[in-house]
Amino acid sequence: MHITLRQLEVFTEVLKSGSTTQASATLALSQSAVSAALSDLENQLAVKLFDRVGKRLVVNEHGRLLYPRAMALLEQAGEIEQLFHDGAGALRIAASTTIGNYILPRMIAAYRRDFPEMPLDLNVGNSADVIAAVADFRVDLGLIEGPCYMPELLTQSWMQDELIVFAAPDHPVLQAPVTLEALAAAPWILREKGSGTREVLEHLLFSHLPHFNLIMELGNSEAIKHAVRYGIGISCLSRRVVEEQIEAGILREVVTPLPPLMRTLYLIHHRQKHISQALSRFLSYCR
Known part of the structure; x- marks a missing residue:
């Protein structure tokens, strides 16, 4: 042959x-x-x-x-x-929204400081998009906000992330101690289905609410923050996403009667993916 x-x-x-x-x-x-x-x-x-x-x-x-x-x-x-070209080790990374916008930039900056000549492409989308890109070999590594169930992909726990409920400072939900009934009645603004945040919320938060009042779905966290800021509804995102606005008083955390909403972030790659030296080197910055 x-x-x-x-x-x-x-x-x-x-x-x-x-x-x-x-x-x-x-x-x-x-x-x-x-x-x-x-x-x-x-x-x-x-x-x-x-x-x-x-x-x-x-x-x-x-x-x-x-x-x-x-x-x-x-x-x-x-x-x-x-092997003998300056551009060796070009990497293609895909990350879900929270990771790509709020966690990876610091890691990529450190990687680029040490390897300024090494090309690195980062694509940001929801978790379903990232999983599809890894499965199709369009990227070398995926970082997602929820579990992955595709048998052809290897999934590795990466880090813990806390989700918090938040609202505009003058929202009615903050005017009294927050109950599950008050959360169920409040107008909710959520990420779209297919996002890791949405999947985790349906398991960790909304499983405790018999009904909830979903009024809007938006495709990115920045749009949700602005909608909540102007009183359209309340939402729940990673603390990393809203911590600056909460510190500035633009948004307020809603303390719920539930335990902390913790989720695991994951690294994924295809089982048949060859782990190159460049990819192994980048993974060391993620750790």
Whole structure:
């Protein structure tokens, strides 16, 4: 068997794009060369990697099995090519909103001070987006605010984070001792479904409330803070997100009758992901 890196590269690009035409444009090869490389790979493996549906190529169970291993080999080959280049160790990181906006910047700053020439891309989205990016090998590492249940991903506990309920200083919920009934009746502004914060809140907080009054869902924490500041409703976010506004008196913490709302933050990567020297080095800053 003489599988080549070019054949694996063609296979992964055809899988990503769904066509030999797009793959040929990406790889700067002729369409016939792409088709030939894919055909040679399938002949050597003695299986079909795609189902042919009209002019479309739809990856099948054999292709899905090969993809993570092909990506791992290509990444290792790329590392060999970059060993003696200044840009070695380019990293792609994805983080959910709270982590990406409020926790990672300090760690990335320390990493950049020690390795100023090493490229690092950070994408910020909700936890569902981060999990999908890690599963698809679009990023090397994910940092999320809730548990991950995908068997193909490795999940590692990272750090603890406290969530707090907060309101505008003059909100009616603060005018008397806070009860579960008062929390249930208050208007709530929450992160969208798919965010780690929302998933944890439904488990830690709203499981204690038979009903709650959800009036608005917003896609980022900054929008929620502004909405709460102007009295639209109350919310619950990481203490890290609102601590400056609480110290300034713009927002106030709502002390609830419940125990502290603690959650675990997680690191995730694909089981087939090759842990490069650059990624291992970045992980040491996270610790």
